[in-house]
């Protein structure tokens with residue numbers, strides 16, 4: 001990973017000594033401690049506790065520290081005479097934040113050390129200022145030797161937990177290293193232009209007029225990738241629903257369903273695991289369909305409602321468990337999108353906490369849930385109908401193996417995944433995208449057709 005310079009929106013370089021320098025680090029340490037313990041998610045970060053000027057730094061510190069955690073922890077182990085007590089997890093987080101700043105952020109070293117150590121006072125742990133200061137100063141002196149020492153372990157050098165690296169290696173013997181490296185680089189900000197309100201070429205010129213550099217996505221026909229991420233509210237027409245943020249790989253769900261939905265206006269479609277609604281919205285932007293959008297998480301479902309309102313679209317929203325059928329009115333669907341809950345191993349670069357939160361045992365549990373979802377939803381499809389199965393996982397157990405097992409126990413199901421696609425690579429069944437630096441996330445798609453009766 002290269003060093004980056006997080007700037008605040010007012011243009012000050014973060015980390016220069018400011019009144020808030022210690023406060024933002026103390027807030028980041030408090031926010032990160034549960035994530036480091038594997039008990040909290042970066043999705044729950046509350047940056048409102050941080051003054052607006054420091055929010056970009058707060059996010060960069062939390063995400064960056066999480067991304068580089070295995071290496072930071074290995075270095076902290078060597079720097080500390082004895083580990084911190086469990087009740088001082090916030091101080092441990094502060095030390096890791098300090099190491100991250102010294103190694104990965106273009107923050108002046110005196111600020112990284114001084115503000116991180118000083119932040120211990122704001123945590124009510126004055127005693128820790130000397131410990132953190134001592135550790136960070138030693139890291140400055142012995143940086144090259146200490147880094148070389150910890151990097152002897154490939155799991156540390158590649159910033160992944162050992163079990164995950166092993167799993168990736170088994171699944172992708174040729175690609176595992178490139179996958180791990182791609183996971184360590186933040187994903188680009190990709191946009192989806194609302195085709196009901198214009199095309200992406202026109203939006204590209206609007207972006208240029210507003211001073212944003214962007215390029216057309218190679219595979220997703222509504223996609224544009226910004227050269228530099230920005231606050232969504234700064235995007236022309238965002239509030240009016242002209243554009244949304246969505247990775248290129250995620251936009252391909254609509255491509256998989258296009259040949260089925262475009263010729264059948266009024267078709268009845270189920271988006272079975274819809275929240276937060278990216279694919280729901282894309283389908284409604286492209287096709288005149290009656291869409292039932294269902295999710296078992298009420299909080300996430302509320303986000304679908306907000307998104308559709310912003311985009312001026314509508315769907316029948318249902319809060320229900322798709323492994324049951326008690327919510328179904330008995331009318332079959334022409335098409336079903338099952339964007340299944342999964343390990344998220346294709347989107348680690350956007351959610352680096354996945355590396356800490358996921359346990360090896362989760363994969364089998366998720367595969368079991370995916371199996372139950374497939375079995376429960378298939379009977380809801382009309383004969384001749386189409387189901388697209390998608391995940392943002394890159395593990396065969398959740399993808400081609402999962403669909404292969406489904407096909408072998410479901411006599412009226414047939415794999416109709418196109419073979420002439422410009423994107424991804426053919427898997428034993430379906431199409432697999434691996435994460436690519438500066439381009440799309442890792443994703444899996446399979447299209448299945450139900451025999452006409």
Ligand SMILES: C[S@@+](CC[C@H](N)C(=O)[O-])C[C@H]1O[C@@H](n2cnc3c(N)ncnc32)[C@H](O)[C@@H]1O
Pocket residue numbers: 250272273274275276277278279280294295296297300320321322323339340341342392
């Ligand atoms: C990968 S996310 C879906 C992303 C969404 N399709 C999009 O494009 O924005 C998986 C979703 O499945 C939902 N989910 C998990 N188990 C479910 C179940 N048994 N029934 C319905 N939804 C479920 C989760 O709440 C989560 O919102």
